[in-house]
Amino acid sequence: MTPAVHRVVERREETRDVTTLMLEPVEGPRLAFRPGQFNMLTAFGVGEVAISVSGAPREEGPLRHTVRDVGAVSHALCQRQVGDLVGVRGPFGSDWRVSPDCAPGPILDVHDVVVIAGGIGLAPLRGAVHELVARSHETGGRVFVLVGARDPSQVVYHDDLEAWDREGAVVLVTVDRGTPEWRGRVGLVTALLADAGFDPSSTAALICGPEIMMRFSARALVDSGVDASRILVSLERNMQCGLGWCGHCQLGPFLLCRDGPVVPYSGVVSTLLNERER
Amino acid sequence: MSTTTPPPSEVSLRRGDVVRLWPEGLDGLIGVLRDMGYDVKGPTVRDGAIVPGRLDGAHDLPVGWRDEQSPGRYAVHWANDELAFSWAVGPGSWKAEFFPAAQVQWHAERHGDTYRFNESVESLRPLAIVGARPCELAALDVLDRVLRDGALPDPRYVARRDGAFVVVVECARPASTCFCSSMGAGPGIEGGFDLALTELSDADGHRYLVRIGSERGALAIARVDHEQGLDVDRAARVIQLDASVVGMTRQLETDGLAELLVRNQENPRWLDVAERCLSCANCTLVCPTCFCSDVHDTTDVTGAVTRNRTWSSCFDLDHSFLHGGPVRASSSSRYRQWMTHKLSTWWDQFDTSGCVGCGRCITWCPVGIDITDEAKAIGRSDRALAVGRSR
Numbered sequence: 001m002t003p004a005v006h007r008v009v010e011r012r013e014e015t016r017d018v019t020t021l022m023l024e025p026v027e028g029p030r031l032a033f034r035p036g037q038f039n040m041l042t043a044f045g046v047g048e049v050a051i052s053v054s055g056a057p058r059e060e061g062p063l064r065h066t067v068r069d070v071g072a073v074s075h076a077l078c079q080r081q082v083g084d085l086v087g088v089r090g091p092f093g094s095d096w097r098v099s100p101d102c103a104p105g106p107i108l109d110v111h112d113v114v115v116i117a118g119g120i121g122l123a124p125l126r127g128a129v130h131e132l133v134a135r136s137h138e139t140g141g142r143v144f145v146l147v148g149a150r151d152p153s154q155v156v157y158h159d160d161l162e163a164w165d166r167e168g169a170v171v172l173v174t175v176d177r178g179t180p181e182w183r184g185r186v187g188l189v190t191a192l193l194a195d196a197g198f199d200p201s202s203t204a205a206l207i208c209g210p211e212i213m214m215r216f217s218a219r220a221l222v223d224s225g226v227d228a229s230r231i232l233v234s235l236e237r238n239m240q241c242g243l244g245w246c247g248h249c250q251l252g253p254f255l256l257c258r259d260g261p262v263v264p265y266s267g268v269v270s271t272l273l274n275e276r277e278r
Numbered sequence: 279m280s281t282t283t284p285p286p287s288e289v290s291l292r293r294g295d296v297v298r299l300w301p302e303g304l305d306g307l308i309g310v311l312r313d314m315g316y317d318v319k320g321p322t323v324r325d326g327a328i329v330p331g332r333l334d335g336a337h338d339l340p341v342g343w344r345d346e347q348s349p350g351r352y353a354v355h356w357a358n359d360e361l362a363f364s365w366a367v368g369p370g371s372w373k374a375e376f377f378p379a380a381q382v383q384w385h386a387e388r389h390g391d392t393y394r395f396n397e398s399v400e401s402l403r404p405l406a407i408v409g410a411r412p413c414e415l416a417a418l419d420v421l422d423r424v425l426r427d428g429a430l431p432d433p434r435y436v437a438r439r440d441g442a443f444v445v446v447v448e449c450a451r452p453a454s455t456c457f458c459s460s461m462g463a464g465p466g467i468e469g470g471f472d473l474a475l476t477e478l479s480d481a482d483g484h485r486y487l488v489r490i491g492s493e494r495g496a497l498a499i500a501r502v503d504h505e506q507g508l509d510v511d512r513a514a515r516v517i518q519l520d521a522s523v524v525g526m527t528r529q530l531e532t533d534g535l536a537e538l539l540v541r542n543q544e545n546p547r548w549l550d551v552a553e554r555c556l557s558c559a560n561c562t563l564v565c566p567t568c569f570c571s572d573v574h575d576t577t578d579v580t581g582a583v584t585r586n587r588t589w590s591s592c593f594d595l596d597h598s599f600l601h602g603g604p605v606r607a608s609s610s611s612r613y614r615q616w617m618t619h620k621l622s623t624w625w626d627q628f629d630t631s632g633c634v635g636c637g638r639c640i641t642w643c644p645v646g647i648d649i650t651d652e653a654k655a656i657g658r659s660d661r662a663l664a665v666g667r668s669r
Binding site: 001002003005026042044045046047048068070071074085087236237238240241243244245246247248250252253254255258259275276277278 | 384386391392393395397424425428429430432540544569570571572573574575576581583585587590592597598599600601602605606607608611615619623626627
């Protein structure tokens with residue numbers, strides 16, 4: 001399966017090592033996707049990596065990906081300038097179940113939705129939050145966006161966080177390490193749960209971030225009374241094909257490119273997150 | 279002269295029929311398959327092992343050769359007799375014919391200010407395998423589920439696999455490392471072939487019982503000198519297969535095995551096997567069902583890009599690399615991943631076991647780690663832990 005050639009039409013440096021690329025296909029229409037899915041992005045001549053789509057289906061305009069510079073390919077992608085070419089294959093994988101065209105799930109039946117993001121974990125959640133905030137205006141439900149970052153410079157999507165706040169979502173941000181200018185909260189993202197004020201008996205949650213953060217956040221939600229089957233997490237393993245052929249993205253019973261990345265925090269997932277080196 | 283009426287033998291054979299073939303007929307069959315346009319391959323003796331190779335005739339088969347296998351040991355020796363199939367599987371599996379160890383996926387050249395792609399799907403002569411073992415057909419069935427039968431089939435695999443002609447030969451002489459009878463993958467076979475041969479040698483002579491499994495199998499046999507199948511051959515086959523099963527001393531208890539491994543991910547036995555395991559990846563490279571691959575791009579001075587796929591192994595540190603480092607850094611976690619996937623989570627992913635009991639991973643492990651022993655050890659430990667928990 002060959003990539004569709006896209007051109008970078010805009011780039012934003014979100015943080016020191018995180019860049020958002022806005023891509024338009026050289027030929028044909030924009031790829032359709034559902035929030036939570038990922039594409040395989042090719043930096044031609046360097047290689048290909050799995051990057052979540054961070055756009056929202058209801059947003060007009062180019063295809064949006066936010067990339068953290070952590071290796072050879074992601075570095076090359078972050079270096080791409082306006083006008084440069086990027087290959088796109090996809091979209092692949094499961095979604096956040098936030099809209100009728102998504103897979104059936106618990107989100108559409110509850111009053112409150114808690115979205116918990118660690119660092120760049122907000123990127124795959126961005127489209128879902130857009131959908132949830134828009135939907136909350138129709139249903140009267142509430143959306144809570146809880147963001148944790150290592151330090152203030154690592155918080156991404158300031159414009160979106162402010163917009164969601166204006167549109168009625170409860171947006172709380174905390175950092176592991178403050179700076180002299182930081183006037184916000186310092187602490188783990190799980191500490192935000194107590195202040196959020198959601199109704200656990202009618203709450204669903206979407207979580208994406210480092211595994212340890214997802215484990216503790218999911219546990220805290222379950223302890224507060226949220227039904228584990230209403231918690232979705234986005235899991236990550238090495239992905240090299242996106243097609244279920246290469247075997248790298250195995251995690252227990254899952255091939256995450258096919259069965260994930262978004263999966264319910266049910267029995268098997270909570271066990272996997274608690275076992276070492278899975 | 280009329281060309282519309284085939285000779286009587288060509289209309290008389292059907293799928294499901296049984297015939298007798300003398301050894302010369304095997305040579306004839308190879309010739310007929312070549313005439314039918316197939317690239318004919320089969321077991322050959324090369325570099326001290328029985329491995330897949332090209333067949334020009336029956337003389338290329340391992341006639342008169344035997345193998346000896348045990349954990350960490352393999353050897354062939356010359357027995358100087360007429361038997362062509364009196365050995366068990368060697369290090370090479372038919373996987374490599376359908377899923378080569380290195381393959382180009384696509385090539386892209388700069389074209390103006392964009393790229394022009396060429397998806398690489400070779401057009402090859404269809405393959406005929408003469409002398410695959412039942413466990414190897416079972417392994418291809420497993421690979422089919424991964425690379426062909428999913429939502430997104432691999433076009434390169436499909437191009438090689440579809441149209442391949444398979445002559446399977448049942449096993450009369452399992453190796454000490456074989457345990458296909460535990461996995462339901464041998465030593466006999468009842469379907470999934472074009473032709474199934476059973477090599478017989480007794481007072482009635484050296485001959486083959488041939489069962490026809492497809493219409494094209496019937497067409498091929500019709501063009502070879504053959505005789506009607508005899509009950510004496512059918513009876514000899516049953517006796518031979520029974521002896522093969524009895525001779526297969528290694529076993530794997532599969533009842534409850536998938537659940538056993540899933541609930542023992544933190545079992546201390548994984549640390550024990552890691553003390554012996556070299557993480558050399560031999561087991562995954564000889565395995566006929568291991569399908570993991572790496573994808574990597576290369577470029578040239580013109581800016582052209584080639585995407586390559588090569589076999590990889592879950593024993594490689596890089597296999598689980600995620601930004602920052604490998605997820606499975608320890609040998610114990612990698613052996614656990616391999617064995618749990620093979621015998622347990624493969625069911626979740628592909629609705630089959632990933633193991634066919636060919637025993638290659640036991641023979642070709644340089645330190646002789648035995649997957650059946652490791653499964654037994656986990657089972658013993660699980661029972662001991664259960665006793666501990668109940669107190």
